[in-house]
Amino acid sequence: MSTRLKALVVLGAGAMLITACGSSGGGAAAPSGSESGATNEKIKVTLLTKATGGFWDAMIAGAKQYETDHPDDIELTTNACKTNDDTPCQIAQIQDAVTKGAQAIVISPMGVGVTDALNEAQQAGVRIVFVDNTIPGVVPDAVASTNNVKG
Secondary structure, eight states: OOHHHHHHHHHHHHHHHHHHHHTSOSTTOOOOSSTTOOOOSOEEEEEEESOOSTHHHHHHHHHHHHHHHOTTTEEEEEEEOSSTTOHHHHHHHHHHHHHTTOSEEEEOOOSGGGHHHHHHHHHTTOEEEEESOOOTTOOOSEEEOOOTTTO
């Protein structure tokens, strides 16, 4: 499977998980619009990739395509740091997403340096979905990844 296709599959899965998380009640999910639990509000989703280029660009494109295909479901914001190891950048992006009212953060975390920021986001009611990799110290609401060993 091509890198682009893998990225699109992972992002699609992540977006579907977020939509499902948003309708399950609790956390920062959009409030219910009726007794049946239906809502007309979009879920605010922030996608944070480690960097841009190749796989990351495909992931961002996949997320934007999902937003285009599901215009009533999500309001997407995407951010990427300039390098794969700019932990302070990613911490600032997590904090910014919370400040701007993100209800879900889809993230490929840089490493354990972002643990505190992600835990603080969860304490604020933000759903966390890991894509591509996980880190210890954070229990995400969902994980979407590919089998890089099997290819």
